[in-house]
Amino acid sequence: MSLLNHQSLFTHQSGSRHEACRQDKILYNSYHPEDLIASLTQFLHRQPNFLLKAPAQVTSFQQTQFDLTGRAALVTGAGGGIGQAAAITLAKAGAFIGLHFRSNEAGARSTLAEIEQHGGHGILLPGDLTLEADANRIVDDFVAQAGRLDVLFNNAGDPLTRSSLENCPTDLWMQAFQVNVHSAFLVTRRAIPPLRNAGGHGSIINNLSLSVQTGGSGGAGPYAAAKGALQVFTRTLSRELAPQVRANCIMPGVVETRHHEVFSTAEKMADYRRQTPLGRNSTSDEIAQAVLFLASDASSFMTGGVIDLNGGRFLR
Secondary structure (H helix, E strand, O other), rough: OOOOOOOOOOOOOOOOOOHHHHHHEEEEHHHHHHHOOOOOOHHHHHHOHHHHHHHHHHHHHHHHOOOOOOEEEEEEOOOOHHHHHHHHHHOOOOOEEEEEEEHHHHHHHHHHHHHHOOOOOEEEOOOOOOHHHHHHHHHHHEEEEEEEOOOOOOOOOOOOOOOOOOOHHHHHHHHHHHHHHHHHHHHHHHHHHHHHHOOOOOEEEOOOOHHHHHOOOOOOOOHHHHHHHHHHHHHHHHHHHOOOOOEEEEOOOOOOOHHHHHHHHHHHHHHHEEEOOOOEEOOOOHHHHHHHHHHOOOOOOOOOOEEEEOOOOOOO
16 A cells, blocks of 8 residues: 555645645645645554555565475585575575585584574485485485475585696596586486475476586686586476476576685686676675575476576676
């Protein structure tokens, strides 16, 4: 309900310049500012909670569209960065969270502690996702604990090291695909049956990289090629699993995380900021909001898509 359209906002005072309402609309050309303020004051005195009602309506809408209460989400690579932020965000929306980690147990425990601090719940799921037995166990253990699986966020991945394609060892090429594509395939394949049984809420979200669009400059070619394969994998999933399960990607640009502390110099990070129209790099929390969107009913008609999150640095 708008202040400008509320039927009882002002009284009709015929025959004077105070005639302020006609068909529930304010006639600004016949109303002086001091009189408008006086009338607003009178109205708010009669309706003291009026200004508090609008946010409640927005909150109700958000809860309807983004609420994940009663759902379960498995996040791979949840020990830090985007995975950690996404796990916390999904938990705040009401989901029960499976926190996978391979080596960063301290980070995963920190993620779980923050989730519990906000009243959420989750479990830790250690394992090497490049091993079929581990991938299967992680999915099975989570479904056994949660009783269901609604959201899978394939976030785990690693550039490993930089190498030109000309000088790339075969082992490095194979490992880039093992870590960034094969692992997602193993987890997803095991997760498909419970995702199909999620009552139409099943959602797979794959984390790509801006290197898919740039071609992997600076020796990131093997990583870019693997992430490009992950994008095609997502499109195939969207075709094969519809309508019960949706599959989408996020494609983050440069995010201020430990990843870039390791693989980028301070000068390079400053260059990225200058090249970005929004004048900065993103945060993990901003990327997590896109994950929540794709996990929730707010994106119920989106599958096979990609959300670019690069501050306008690259446009399709």
